[in-house]
Amino acid sequence: MKLTPRERFLAQVCPEPDSGCWLWRGPLSPEGYGLASFESRRYPAHRLGWLLFRSDIAPGLFVCHKCDVPACVNPDHLFLGTPADNMRDMKEKGRKPMGEKHYRAKLTDEQVSRIKVMLSEDRIYMSEIARDFGVSYSTIHSIKNGRTWRGVAVTPFVPPATVETETVPVDQANQKSISDDEI
Numbered sequence: 001m002k003l004t005p006r007e008r009f010l011a012q013v014c015p016e017p018d019s020g021c022w023l024w025r026g027p028l029s030p031e032g033y034g035l036a037s038f039e040s041r042r043y044p045a046h047r048l049g050w051l052l053f054r055s056d057i058a059p060g061l062f063v064c065h066k067c068d069v070p071a072c073v074n075p076d077h078l079f080l081g082t083p084a085d086n087m088r089d090m091k092e093k094g095r096k097p098m099g100e101k102h103y104r105a106k107l108t109d110e111q112v113s114r115i116k117v118m119l120s121e122d123r124i125y126m127s128e129i130a131r132d133f134g135v136s137y138s139t140i141h142s143i144k145n146g147r148t149w150r151g152v153a154v155t156p157f158v159p160p161a162t163v164e165t166e167t168v169p170v171d172q173a174n175q176k177s178i179s180d181d182e183i
Contacts, residue, residue, distance in 0.1 A: 005038065006052050012036070012045070013073060021072035022049075032070035049073035050080070062086045068093060099151060106135050109152050112143060116154040119144050 003011070012026040012034075024034025024045045034045025043051075050063045053075040057063060064086050067077040081089065090096040100108045107115070111133060118129055119140070126140045133140075142148040 009036070009038075009049065009052055009073075019067060019069070019072075020074060021067055021069050021077060022074040023069070024071045024073050028071060034071055034073055045071075045073045046078055049075055050078055054078075064089055068095065099149060106139075107133060107149075112149045112152040113155050115140065115143055116149075116152065120154060 012024060013022040014025050015021075016023050024036075026045065027035045029035055029044075036043050036045040036048045038048055044063070046065065047057065047063045050057060057080065060082065061080045062083060062085070063078050064081045065072060065077060066079060067074075069077070072078075087096065091098070097103065099105060099112075115129055115133065118124055119126070126144065127137050130137045130140045139148070
C-alpha cells in the first residue's frame with residue numbers, strides 16, 4: 001500500500017505529550033531543525049509540515065516556531081512571518097543575544113556608555129575613540145547614529161571618590177607613628 005505524503009511525513013514524527021510538539025525523527029541540521037525530502041527536493045521539515053497540513057508559503061515568508069523547538073513540525077506550533085517578524089519574535093523571547101551578551105561583542109555595556117558620553121561631549125575624534133577601545137571607526141559611527149547598542153543608556157562616567165586620609169607623622173628612625181603628645 002502506497003502512503004500519502006502526509007502519512008510519510010507523520011512516519012518521521014514522534015509526538016511529545018507534555019508540550020504537544022511533533023518532534024522530527026529524521027535528519028537534523030546542525031541548528032537542530034528537521035530536514036525532509038519530498039518530490040526529489042530537500043526542505044526544512046517544519047516548512048514541509050506547513051505545506052502539507054496548512055497551505056502554500058508566499059515568497060519571502062518564513063515558517064516560524066511559536067514553541068521555539070527547532071525539531072518541532074506541529075503545524076499548530078508554527079506561524080508564517082516576515083524576516084522582521086521572526087527577528088522580533090526572537091528578540092521578545094530573549095533568544096537573540098544583544099549587546100555584550102552577543103558572542104562577537106568586543107565592548108561591554110559600560111564601555112559603550114562611556115563612548116556615548118565621549119561622543120556627546122564632542123571633544124575627541126571618533127577615530128581616536130575607536131583606537132582607545134580597540135574597535136573600528138564604523139563601530140563608533142554606528143553607536144553614534146543609533147544603529148547599534150541602542151539599549152545602552154548614556155551615564156556620565158564618575159571616577160571613584162578619593163578618600164581623604166589623615167597623614168600621621170612617622171618617626172623615620174624607629175618606623176613608628178608619633179602621637180600628638182610627642183610632637
